[in-house]
Structures are given as C-alpha cells and as structure tokens.
Amino acid sequence: MRKAQHVKSTRFTLLAGAAATAILLAGCGGGTSVTANQAGTSAPDGKGDVKGDIQVSWWGGDSRNQKTNAVIDMFTGKNAGVTVDRQSADFAKYFDKLNVQAASKNLPCVVQLQGRQINDYTKRNVLLPLDGMVDSGAIDISDIPKAVVDAGRGTDGKLYFLPYGAAYDAVGVNTTLADQAGVGLPADGYNWSDFTQYLTTAQAKLPEGVTAANIGGGRPNYFIGWTQANGKTLFDKDGKLGFSKDDLKQYWAMWDDLRQKGVTISAQKSAEEPTAPDQSYLAHGESMTDTLPGNALTPATKTLTGAKPGQEMTTIPFPSGPKGSGNALYPSGFAISANCNNIPTAAAFVNFFTNDLEAGKSFASDNGAATNTKVLDAQLADPALSATKKHELELYKQIIAKNPPTIVFPAGYQSVFEDSFKRAYQEVSYGRMSIDQAVDKFFTEANAKLGQ
Numbered sequence: 216m217r218k219a220q221h222v223k224s225t226r227f228t229l230l231a232g233a234a235a236t237a238i239l240l241a242g243c244g245g246g247t248s249v250t251a252n253q254a255g256t257s258a259p260d261g262k263g264d265v266k267g268d269i270q271v272s273w274w275g276g277d278s279r280n281q282k283t284n285a286v287i288d289m290f291t292g293k294n295a296g297v298t299v300d301r302q303s304a305d306f307a308k309y310f311d312k313l314n315v316q317a318a319s320k321n322l323p324c325v326v327q328l329q330g331r332q333i334n335d336y337t338k339r340n341v342l343l344p345l346d347g348m349v350d351s352g353a354i355d356i357s358d359i360p361k362a363v364v365d366a367g368r369g370t371d372g373k374l375y376f377l378p379y380g381a382a383y384d385a386v387g388v389n390t391t392l393a394d395q396a397g398v399g400l401p402a403d404g405y406n407w408s409d410f411t412q413y414l415t416t417a418q419a420k421l422p423e424g425v426t427a428a429n430i431g432g433g434r435p436n437y438f439i440g441w442t443q444a445n446g447k448t449l450f451d452k453d454g455k456l457g458f459s460k461d462d463l464k465q466y467w468a469m470w471d472d473l474r475q476k477g478v479t480i481s482a483q484k485s486a487e488e489p490t491a492p493d494q495s496y497l498a499h500g501e502s503m504t505d506t507l508p509g510n511a512l513t514p515a516t517k518t519l520t521g522a523k524p525g526q527e528m529t530t531i532p533f534p535s536g537p538k539g540s541g542n543a544l545y546p547s548g549f550a551i552s553a554n555c556n557n558i559p560t561a562a563a564f565v566n567f568f569t570n571d572l573e574a575g576k577s578f579a580s581d582n583g584a585a586t587n588t589k590v591l592d593a594q595l596a597d598p599a600l601s602a603t604k605k606h607e608l609e610l611y612k613q614i615i616a617k618n619p620p621t622i623v624f625p626a627g628y629q630s631v632f633e634d635s636f637k638r639a640y641q642e643v644s645y646g647r648m649s650i651d652q653a654v655d656k657f658f659t660e661a662n663a664k665l666g667q
Contacts, residue, residue: 258347258350259348260350262353267296269323270299271299271300271302271549272323274304274310274327289573302323326549330546330623334625342551345367355566365621378586379546380581380585381545383543385507385533387511388504388530391527395422398417411473414504426477433485436506442462444537446536455662455666456658464651467640467643482645512530512606539617551565639653
C-alpha cells in the first residue's frame with residue numbers, strides 16, 4: 216500500500232413565454248452566419264474581421280463567473296470594437312434555459328457544453344461543426360491531446376465544441392481514516408476486486424459511524440469506470456445500451472454485497488446526502504472513500520478541514536481492469552450556435568479562451584484541467600499553485616498519459632441514462648426490487664429513449 220502523501224455577471228432570468236424569450240435573446244450581430252438548417256453539414260472556416268458583438272453563456276457560481284468575466288475582459292481588451300453580452304446561471308438552470316433557446320433556434324453565439332450533453336443539441340441542428348475553423352487555423356487544436364479533442368465530437372464524428380477544461384472522476388480517499396484503518400492507499404494499478412477487498416478490510420477498523428465507502432451502486436460515473444476498465448461497450452452505434460444485462464447485474468451485485476455487509480452507508484442515509492461534492496459525506500469525514508470529480512478535491516478538502524480538523528484527503532485514479540484505466544474524461548468547452556451571425560468573433564473567442572496563456576492563468580483550470588498542454592504546464596510551474604490544485608492537475612496528466620477512452624454520449628444521456636440508473640439501483644438498495652428486476656426496469660426505460 217502507498218502512504219497518503221467567483222462578481223460581475225449577467226444572470227439568466229426564466230421568462231414566462233417563448234415569445235418573451237425570443238425577444239430577449241436576439242441573435243449575435245456583426246458578421247457572417249449559417250442558418251440552423253445548415254448546421255451539421257456546413258463547416259464555415261471562421262475567418263474574417265474580429266469585431267462587433269457576441270453573446271457568451273456558461274454555467275457556474277460566483278467564483279467561476281469572476282474568472283470567466285476576467286477572461287472576457289482580456290479578450291475584449293485585445294480586440295477593439297468587440298463587445299460581449301455575458302449570460303450565466305447555475306448548472307441546472309443553465310440547461311433549462313439552453314433548452315428553451317435551442318427549441319426556438321435562438322442560442323447565444325457561444326455556448327458552454329459538456330460531452331455528456333452535446334448530442335442533445337446536435338440532433339436539433341442548432342450547433343455549427345468546428346472542423347472548417349480548425350482547418351483554416353481560426354481555431355487551434357495543436358496543443359490539445361487527441362483524446363480530449365475527440366470528446367467534443369458528435370455521433371457523426373464532427374467537432375461541435377472545443378474542450379477547454381477536462382474533468383475526470385477519481386476515487387477520493389480520506390487518508391487520515393485510511394491510515395487509522397491500516398490500509399493506506401491502494402497500490403498503483405489496483406483493480407475492482409482489490410478495491411472491494413480494500414474497503415472491506417478498512418471497515419473493520421474504522422471509527423463507529425464511519426463507513427469505508429459511500430453507496431456506489433447508483434453512481435453512474437463509477438459504473439462508467441467499471442465498464443471501461445473491463446472492456447465493455449457503454450453505448451452502441453444507435454445510442455442504445457451497449458453492455459449486457461449480465462454486466463449490470465454483476466456490477467450491482469458487487470456494490471450490494473458491500474452495502475449488506477455494512478461497508479457502505481445505508482440507502483436511507485444516501486438519500487439525505489447533499490448533492491454538491493464539497494458537501495458530501497466524504498467531505499465531512501463520514502465516509503473514507505467516494506467517487507469525486509477531480510476538480511472537487513480543493514473545495515472538498517476545505518470542507519473536511521473545517522468539519523474534521525486534522526484530517527486530510529486525496530484523489531487516486533479509478534480502479535483498472537483487463538482493458539486498463541477506468542478513467543473517462545468529461546470535458547467542458549465552448550460551441551458556436553448555428554444562428555450566430557458573427558462567426559469570426561465567436562471563433563476567435565473560443566480559440567482565445569482555450570489557448571491563450573494569460574487567459575489560462577486567469578481561469579486557473581476552474582472547470583477541469585486546462586486542455587492546452589502549454590497552458591497546463593504553465594499553471595503547474597506556478598509556485599503560487601495550491602497543493603490540492605497541483606494534485607488535481609497532475610492526476611489529470613497521469614490519466615491522459617494512459618490514453619483514456621473517448622465516449623460518445625447519445626442524446627438523452629443525462630436525462631435518461633443517469634436518472635434511470637440511479638432510480639433503478641435505489642429500488643435495490645431499499646429492498647423493493649431484486650437486482651434482476653431492477654436491471655430489467657433500467658434497460659426498458661433507457662433503451663426506450665436513448666438516442667431519440
């Protein structure tokens with residue numbers, strides 16, 4: 216075992232009717248355009264004068280708003296005559312609003328997206344492919360790893376958003392509790408069998424009221440990691456489930472065995488847990504391990520320090536398997552809408568936000584590790600970088616060095632797959648369904664809607 220080593224911002228306001236929405240959200244002005252029904256087939260080159268106004272939308276709290284606004288100020292400062300209409304909201308409200316805009320073909324010029332949602336919008340033909348802009352040099356991808364770039368592609372293989380920040384999921388470990396239990400950290404290259412044994416061994420020596428793990432059966436990110444490590448196909452070419460019912464039965468049986476042995480928290484306690492990673496049971500010192508977004512180590516550590524003074528935590532890669540690393544990437548980046556009529560300025564902004572060294576320094580990998588390797592290395596070389604943020608970025612480099620798999624998430628992934636997955640396992644954890652029944656329920660629900 217190894218030893219443990221946001222402001223100035225325009226907020227979205229939900230309006231009562233679609234007509235009001237359309238009036239408020241006028242298209243971007245000042246350049247060439249491609250109509251919505253051309254999206255997905257036309258590939259504008261993004262060349263032209265960088266001038267006029269654009270709208271830029273993103274999600275985040277006050278800290279991210281401050282950093283995003285600072286980068287926008289840099290961009291407008293370097294491009295005289297450019298103005299940016301800035302729109303932000305928290306994650307859930309952001310996508311509620313974006314869906315209204317997409318329905319009326321009236322998206323802001325530049326919209327922030329993740330790979331897990333991209334095909335909800337490509338299927339509506341509301342985004343421009345960026346391939347022509349890459350070919351022309353308007354958008355530069357030369358310093359971004361291919362696995363990261365490819366996470367911005369749709370089901371048709373075209374690039375629809377440029378990832379500027381690469382998030383990943385890790386296993387968060389309270390190293391203080393792990394050391395007290397005599398297990399330290401799992402060895403490099405540990406697999407899922409090693410992990411379950413690690414948790415079981417630790418549970419016997421943990422303080423009363425502390426569990427070795429949170430309840431992991433209903434966590435989609437853990438399951439994705441398990442499928443990738445074991446060479447399972449997550450989705451087929453039609454966007455339906457690519458793994459078998461037996462695969463899911465095996466995975467849920469693994470977690471349910473741990474739950475019944477008292478190695479995880481109870482189903483009842485799980486239902487009461489706050490959703491924010493930095494307010495989780497792991498962050499409060501009530502669980503020794505849990506899956507944790509890589510960029511949540513810093514805020515979760517801050518919570519732990521306040522809740523349990525003297526305790527420390529770190530993050531490690533997901534368990535591996537016959538097919539190697541189980542870590543997938545979940546990049547965030549900017550797309551350009553099909554209704555944008557200032558494509559050169561929109562392309563210049565996307566390129567600047569992702570590739571400019573000073574912009575990267577200012578944004579400080581706030582939404583995943585900087586995807587541009589030069590920007591990332593500059594941040595890592597900064598002596599003022601906190602120890603936890605440095606660890607987040609170094610772990611990303613460790614994961615990307617192993618060429619993680621690219622997952623093309625079908626339309627409906629977040630609203631269908633994730634929700635159905637959590638509900639189905641909850642039925643198991645509460646004893647209301649057998650694993651076989653829950654697997655059947657999940658497959659029926661997911662395959663009825665995925666890819667639609």
